[in-house]
Amino acid sequence: MKIGVIGAGFIGRAVAQLALAAGHEVMLSNSRGPQTMSSVLSGIWGVQVGSAEDAAQFGDVVLVAIPLAHYRSVPVQGLEGKTVMDANNYYPERDGHIPELDRFETTTSRLLADHLPRSHVVKVFNAIFAPDLTQDARPHGAPERRALPVAADDVAAKAQVIQLLDELGFDAVDAGGLDESWRFERAKPAYCVALDQAGLKAALAAAQRTVEVPPVDRSRFRP
Numbered sequence: 308m309k310i311g312v313i314g315a316g317f318i319g320r321a322v323a324q325l326a327l328a329a330g331h332e333v334m335l336s337n338s339r340g341p342q343t344m345s346s347v348l349s350g351i352w353g354v355q356v357g358s359a360e361d362a363a364q365f366g367d368v369v370l371v372a373i374p375l376a377h378y379r380s381v382p383v384q385g386l387e388g389k390t391v392m393d394a395n396n397y398y399p400e401r402d403g404h405i406p407e408l409d410r411f412e413t414t415t416s417r418l419l420a421d422h423l424p425r426s427h428v429v430k431v432f433n434a435i436f437a438p439d440l441t442q443d444a445r446p447h448g449a450p451e452r453r454a455l456p457v458a459a460d461d462v463a464a465k466a467q468v469i470q471l472l473d474e475l476g477f478d479a480v481d482a483g484g485l486d487e488s489w490r491f492e493r494a495k496p497a498y499c500v501a502l503d504q505a506g507l508k509a510a511l512a513a514a515q516r517t518v519e520v521p522p523v524d525r526s527r528f529r530p
């Protein structure tokens with residue numbers, strides 16, 4: 308599969324490494340253009356680089372991993388009909404305040420889905436710290452394998468991403484549609500905690516819409 312990545316930061320690069328290791332083709336992009344990405348090219352063997360528009364066109368599946376504040380700059384053209392994986396989180400101190408998120412009226416992924424009405428947005432990779440992606444990946448069937456939450460409105464796109472997660476080294480837990488994806492946004496019990504499938508299901512069920520929990524010692528929950 309060809310995977311385009313918009314955002315060549317910690318998350319984009321970590322997912323790229325896992326995807327290349329699993330045999331996929333990957334194109335990374337940033338906001339400044341491929342001429343600024345020589346360290347990415349030399350640091351990740353086999354990766355391709357391009358503009359955000361190039362990565363959108365390139366991918367059969369495309370990952371968006373940029374500061375949420377910039378979500379409206381994600382190219383709409385090139386992503387029509389495609390599965391778009393959304394790793395973005397809302398940090399008001401970084402992104403500025405987004406009133407409808409502050410009022411718990413919508414979700415970060417619903418904002419992206421509204422911007423990309425002809426794409427199939429899947430929330431994934433937002434609830435794991437980037438270094439843990441390469442550290443915690445395990446082969447299918449490994450004991451106490453880490454699970455990641457996934458939410459999407461489109462059933463086929465969600466299944467495609469769950470299959471990709473398995474190839475990349477993770478189990479999945481289906482957390483429902485995009486309007487339920489607040490259950491694993493920042494400051495919820497499932498956020499960036501290492502859990503197996505049973506533990507993750509319990510953490511998702513424990514989430515309360517308007518209650519934010521402090522960060523936990525994530526190693527405490529390591530399976």
Ligand SMILES: NC(=O)c1ccc[n+]([C@@H]2O[C@H](COP(=O)([O-])OP(=O)(O)OC[C@H]3O[C@@H](n4cnc5c(N)ncnc54)[C@H](OP(=O)(O)O)[C@@H]3O)[C@@H](O)[C@H]2O)c1
Nearest residue numbers: 314315316317318337338339372373377395396433436437
């Ligand atoms: N780091 C983590 O552990 C982690 C874990 C889960 C989720 N997340 C979430 O994932 C997203 C990315 O986080 P990160 O830590 O990977 O960020 P990061 O290291 O700061 O990198 C951000 C990347 O996005 C690019 N970018 C910014 N605006 C863009 C635009 N309009 N179009 C294309 N590319 C753009 C930047 O390129 P330029 O430098 O050229 O601007 C940079 O390559 C955030 O929403 C974050 O909250 C992060």
